[in-house]
Amino acid sequence: MIEIPKELLEAVVAHVRREAPNEACGWLAGERNEIRRVYPVPNVAEDPRVEFRMDPEIQLSTMREIRESGLELTGTYHSHPRTSAVPSARDGGLAAYPEAVHLIISLATPEPEVRCYRVEEPFDTVELTVRLPVQLHPGGNCCRLAEKSGEFPG
Numbered sequence: 001m002i003e004i005p006k007e008l009l010e011a012v013v014a015h016v017r018r019e020a021p022n023e024a025c026g027w028l029a030g031e032r033n034e035i036r037r038v039y040p041v042p043n044v045a046e047d048p049r050v051e052f053r054m055d056p057e058i059q060l061s062t063m064r065e066i067r068e069s070g071l072e073l074t075g076t077y078h079s080h081p082r083t084s085a086v087p088s089a090r091d092g093g094l095a096a097y098p099e100a101v102h103l104i105i106s107l108a109t110p111e112p113e114v115r116c117y118r119v120e121e122p123f124d125t126v127e128l129t130v131r132l133p134v135q136l137h138p139g140g141n142c143c144r145l146a147e148k149s150g151e152f153p154g
């Protein structure tokens with residue numbers, strides 16, 4: 001199970017809302033299964049409205065900063081400004097980080113929808129616990145990514 005504190009998820013949602021209608025992206029750093037810090041990374045995709053590509057230099061410096069801070073690279077996040085929080089064909093690149101979890105934040109509905117994915121491993125799925133009034137939907141497998149979302153306790 002992955003836990004993300006309410007204020008960090010709010011920071012993620014605020015970041016992706018700020019960048020809309022472009023997709024926004026970043027890294028999540030944590031300790032054990034709890035996300036402790038959020039690192040926005042500029043999206044330098046050719047068409048940032050439909051895909052994301054993390055700025056390579058900032059991505060590297062972010063990953064270094066996370067390691068130096070003693071935290072782990074828990075996962076990534078990115079937004080889907082107009083579509084659901086389901087991995088798109090372009091999100092196959094997330095498989096490059098098999099140990100990370102991947103949050104997708106959809107802004108297609110009035111309330112942001114957040115889903116959590118991990119590259120599929122038969123006995124290793126991810127549950128996400130969120131404490132924020134966002135909709136957290138269970139979903140199916142997609143794009144070689146497996147999802148298992150946790151409950152939203154209110």
Ligand SMILES: [Zn+2]
Pocket residue numbers: 078079080086087088090091104
């Ligand atoms: Zn995507």
